[in-house]
Amino acid sequence: MILVNKYILSILTGNFASAITIWPFIFLRDKRSASDPILVNHEKIHLKQQLEMLLLFFYIIYALDYIRNRMNGMNSRVAYFNIRFEKEAYAYEKDLNYLSNRKAYHWWRL
Ligand SMILES: [Zn+2]
Known part of the structure; x- marks a missing residue:
């Protein structure tokens, strides 16, 4: 379910993300984002x-990946792009058919 709410984005991401x-x-900053098929596909991959990952384990691994990346000396932006879930989402967001033939847990092999 897609919701447009810039306040949620601001609270949860400090204006870092547009979704x-x-x-x-899927919370989007504005209506324009809702008509961006690549952005929506990225979020659907998440x-x-x-x-x-039964929700909880997604957030745990997401946070641990980010912390590990920061401890390895990456700045916050690079650390974010190297979270395993983000790597998959960015690698395949432009493939709008990706989710129909995606293998489960594909992020694990990236
Ligand atoms: Zn993402």
């Missing part, structure tokens, strides 16, 4: 990852 996905919701 955030917390199953079953929905799939969250479901297969």
Whole structure:
């Protein structure tokens, strides 16, 4: 379910992101984002990852990946792009058919 709410984005990401996905919701900053198929596909990939990780484990691994990356000397931006779930989402966001033939836990092999 897609919701447009700039306040949620601001609270949860400090204006860093234009979208955030917390199953079953995709929160977008503005209506223009809702008509961006690549952005929406990126967030739908996160929905799939969250479901297969039973939600809780997605957030744990997401946070641990980020912390590990920062401890390895990456700045916050690079650390974010190297979170395993983000690597999959960015690698395949432009493939709008990706979710129909995606292998489960594909992020694990990236
Ligand atoms: Zn993402």
